[in-house]
């Protein structure tokens with residue numbers, strides 16, 4: 001397969017991150033034979049779609065997803081539209097025989113996530129959910145170390161996903177604070193990432209306890225549908241009611257006996273994108289902080305007593321995941337310690353997606369993984385309502 005013709009739905013924050021990834025894969029992953037071709041950008045607002053297509057490098061534009069999935073020259077449909085559109089768009093694409101790539105969370109309900117899994121499996125197409133942080137080299141290194149037994153028996157998962165961009169009451173009623181569109185607030189927007197990493201690194205979550213809060217319940221309405229982050233409302237705008245969580249705290253019990261705590265908020269003053277986790281085991285601990293993305297902290301409980309302590313592993317050597325070209329041919333990005341950034345997690349993700357499509361293989365994380373996270377999200381919401389521990393049912 002020489003090329004993969006891509007149709008992208010959505011052009012805001014994630015549409016831009018995905019567009020950049022398609023442009024960069026051939027540059028940094030020359031060994032991936034199937035090159036992504038940025039064929040069609042799809043969106044509702046013609047002038048915005050055309051401007052973004054021009055800026056990002058998409059060949060053509062359409063304004064209705066039906067026109068996109070009807071095209072014979074599209075191989076992959078990539079969905080970065082708001083969460084409540086994921087199910088309809090993915091099912092349409094799968095039924096048209098297109099491979100499907102979808103931003104997180106997979107859907108706004110378990111029922112919709114299950115319909116998406118059924119559709120892609122019935123269609124026999126390749127499917128992937130974009131949990132980009134799995135392919136931060138330091139997090140993929142953590143996965144290798146845990147799977148290798150370097151931490152021994154796992155006792156604890158501990159995660160924080162802290163931002164503060166919603167703290168101003170002037171931030172308007174954009175889609176991320178509307179349950180009908182987003183499904184939930186900090187829970188699905190941020191804790192979904194932590195839950196995906198917890199499931200990937202530690203395995204099934206059996207049960208959860210959870211509590212949530214909405215700190216600012218009224219926000220000014222938007223003049224027009226805004227799918228960006230934040231923004232300002234017009235003077236004297238009507239007030240709308242926020243019906244999602246601003247902050248969420250959860251406890252969880254893993255099937256392997258480990259205990260977990262998770263927290264997510266967009267009201268943690270001073271934290272901008274603090275996606276942090278720590279794993280504790282019988283042989284040591286690992287700790288990651290996205291704001292220091294190129295580093296993995298490691299405590300080896302078996303180090304000699306006079307030199308034990310957390311050490312920093314700079315995950316920028318050619319030997320680290322995604323950092324070296326095949327067959328030791330040198331650095332994939334830059335020489336050691338020249339560091340990479342947020343956008344490279346998307347480039348790494350999209351390169352594996354393209355390689356999988358070319359090989360006819362199913363990449364990770366799939367829609368089945370996305371459904372697992374959706375079940376944990378739903379159990380958290382149920383636990384928050386009931387005030388009791390709730391089983392996840394994985």
Ligand code: SOE
Pocket residue numbers: 013163189190229273
């Ligand atoms: C906003 O909270 C956001 O853009 C999330 O939606 C993304 O998934 C996360 O990676 C960064 O923050």
